[in-house]
Structures are given as structure tokens and as C-alpha cells.
Amino acid sequence: MARRITVGAAQLGAIQKSDSRKVAVERMLALMAEGERRGVELIVFPELALTTFFPRHYIENLEEADHWYETAMPSNETAPLFEAARRYRMGFHLGYAELAHEPDETGQVRKRRFNTAILVNPDGRIVLKYRKVHLPGHAEFDPARRVQHLEKRYFEVGNLGFPVVRTPMGRRDEGINMGLMICNDRRWPEAWRVMGLQSVELVMLGYNTPSINQEAKGWEAHHLRVFHSHLSVQAGCYQNACWGVAVAKAGIEDGAELFGHSIIVNPQGEIVAMADTWEDQLVTYDCDLEMCRLGRTSIFNFAAHRRPEHYTRITAQVGAVEPPVV
Numbered sequence: 001m002a003r004r005i006t007v008g009a010a011q012l013g014a015i016q017k018s019d020s021r022k023v024a025v026e027r028m029l030a031l032m033a034e035g036e037r038r039g040v041e042l043i044v045f046p047e048l049a050l051t052t053f054f055p056r057h058y059i060e061n062l063e064e065a066d067h068w069y070e071t072a073m074p075s076n077e078t079a080p081l082f083e084a085a086r087r088y089r090m091g092f093h094l095g096y097a098e099l100a101h102e103p104d105e106t107g108q109v110r111k112r113r114f115n116t117a118i119l120v121n122p123d124g125r126i127v128l129k130y131r132k133v134h135l136p137g138h139a140e141f142d143p144a145r146r147v148q149h150l151e152k153r154y155f156e157v158g159n160l161g162f163p164v165v166r167t168p169m170g171r172r173d174e175g176i177n178m179g180l181m182i183c184n185d186r187r188w189p190e191a192w193r194v195m196g197l198q199s200v201e202l203v204m205l206g207y208n209t210p211s212i213n214q215e216a217k218g219w220e221a222h223h224l225r226v227f228h229s230h231l232s233v234q235a236g237c238y239q240n241a242c243w244g245v246a247v248a249k250a251g252i253e254d255g256a257e258l259f260g261h262s263i264i265v266n267p268q269g270e271i272v273a274m275a276d277t278w279e280d281q282l283v284t285y286d287c288d289l290e291m292c293r294l295g296r297t298s299i300f301n302f303a304a305h306r307r308p309e310h311y312t313r314i315t316a317q318v319g320a321v322e323p324p325v326v
């Protein structure tokens with residue numbers, strides 16, 4: 001029997017600073033109801049889906065930012081998403097800011113803040129959790145920027161690695177190998193390959209990406225922002241023979257523009273579905289998981305062709321060094 005799953009990329013339009021979680025959840029519930037009508041078995045919401053992309057706002061005292069974070073999942077506000085999952089027999093992916101009290105590397109229990117994503121199965125059970133590893137932006141207020149990007153202030157680097165689980169989802173009782181990454185992670189081939197090495201078949205990721213690169217030292221054409229996002233997801237899927245669902249928060253949020261262009265990508269690296277608005281929009285595709293087989297048994301048969309003895313720089317070194325002059 002063909003191994004297929006109908007996935008929904010549930011793009012969200014802007015969520016303003018003044019919008020409550022209740023408003024955001026109601027919009028997500030509407031997309032889940034639409035997904036139910038369209039046969040969606042797994043719906044993917046964006047990064048930090050419950051609030052505005054608050055890292056654009058500088059707050060000096062971190063404690064005063066606690067209201068942006070979730071201390072429990074589910075919570076009173078998010079419980080309706082878990083109930084809808086059970087009602088519709090639909091899995092979901094959700095990105096949110098997480099505030100946890102847990103030991104750090106020294107063993108001391110303290111307040112910790114992460115940019116987190118979870119995968120919930122149709123029983124309403126959290127089956128996978130990921131905390132963002134590649135945190136872009138800066139930690140201090142930058143007067144040179146019109147819009148701040150303070151992820152390095154508001155989050156610690158994720159401490160869960162890039163886990164992949166095999167778990168039943170939709171019609172697939174025998175399980176699907178699924179992994180999560182968040183926004184900027186999609187630009188790093190290392191993240192994809194760590195999941196590829198765990199035979200991932202479906203990667204879900206949410207993003208909040210500004211339409212303008214405030215870090216560009218020179219001028220960067222606007223269209224390249226979307227191109228680079230798509231290029232990264234398409235390359236990741238092709239080189240690791242997996243499906244990808246990349247979902248935006250889009251539109252003008254607190255006066256700053258986020259591009260949409262949410263996509264579903266097949267294991268050949270082709271875009272098979274794409275959002276064409278900057279609003280709440282559900283894009284669906286019936287994914288044939290057998291398509292993963294071609295890449296992983298031929299050109300990306302890792303066991304046959306990888307040469308890790310030549311890749312030691314990848315983990316031994318962080319920044320680039322200059323080559324020898326000859």
C-alpha cells in the first residue's frame with residue numbers, strides 16, 4: 001500500500017503585539033477546521049505562532065518579557081488546539097516561546113527561555129519537542145537597525161539536538177520518520193544532514209523572516225530573501241531525500257514586513273505547493289513517502305557514499321579560517 005500523508009502548511013498572517021493568544025488560537029482553529037474539510041492529517045503552524053514576533057521589541061529587563069512565553073503546554077489558551085487534534089484526528093506542529101525551570105549545564109535549576117516547536121499526534125500527545133539551535137540576530141539594542149532582531153537576547157541555544165522520531169500520523173499506523181527545525185535552522189545544511197542521518201522522511205519548520213535584511217552591509221535585492229528561503233528548503237529536502245513543510249508568519253506585523261511564500265517541497269527538491277497570500281492560508285499536499293526511497297538508495301545513499309573522515313572540520317571548527325597562501 002502506498003505510504004501517503006496529507007499535510008497542511010497553515011500560514012498565519014500578522015499577529016499584532018496587541019493580539020491575545022485567544023485570537024491567535026481561534027485563527028489556528030479555523031485553519032484546522034478547514035484542514036478537516038480538505039482531508040489534512042497533519043497541520044503545520046509557524047514559529048512563535050501564538051504571539052507577535054516579539055524579538056523585534058527591546059525590553060531591558062528580561063523578567064518583564066515573561067508574558068511572551070508559555071510555561072505549560074497545553075495551557076488554558078492552547079488546550080483548544082489539542083482538543084481539535086483529537087476531534088479531527090489531526091496531528092499538529094506548533095512553534096512557541098518556552099519558559100522552563102530546569103537544570104543548566106552546571107546542574108543548577110534556573111529559569112530558561114527557548115524558541116521551541118512541538119509535534120502533537122492525533123491523540124493530543126506531544127511526541128516530539130525541539131528547541132531552536134541557530135539563533136540569529138543580536139543580544140543588545142542596535143541603534144543602527146530600524147527593526148530589532150533580539151533572538152540572542154530572548155532565547156538560549158536549544159539543548160535537544162535535532163531529534164527525529166518515528167511515530168504514527170494520519171493514515172500511517174506503521175509510523176513516519178519526522179523531525180523539526182525552526183526558521184534560521186533551514187539555512188544550515190548541518191541541521192538537515194543530522195536529521196538525514198536519522199532517516200527523516202518529513203521535516204516541519206516554521207519561520208518569521210523579515211522582507212528586508214537589516215544586517216546586509218551592502219544592498220540585497222528583495223526578491224533574494226524569498227529565493228534564499230526556498231533554496232535552503234529545496235536543497236535540504238533534495239540532499240536528504242525527505243519532504244519539507246516550511247510555514248511562514250506573514251504580512252505587516254507591528255509595522256515590520258514578514259514575507260510569506262510558505263511551501264511544501266518533495267524529496268526531489270521541487271516545490272509542490274505554495275501560499276500566494278500574506279494572510280492566514282492553508283496549503284495542502286498529499287505526500288507520497290515512498291518518494292524518499294529514490295534519493296536514499298542512489299545518489300544520497302549515505303552508507304555507501306559519505307566520507308566523514310574528510311568532514312572533521314564541520315564539528316571541530318566554528319568560524320572560517322583563511323587558506324594557506326601558496
Ligand code: CDT
Nearest residue numbers: 136137149183184208209210
Ligand atoms: N526567525 C528567524 O530565525 N528569522 C531569520 C531572519 C534573521 S534576520 C536577523 C531567518 O533566517 O529567516
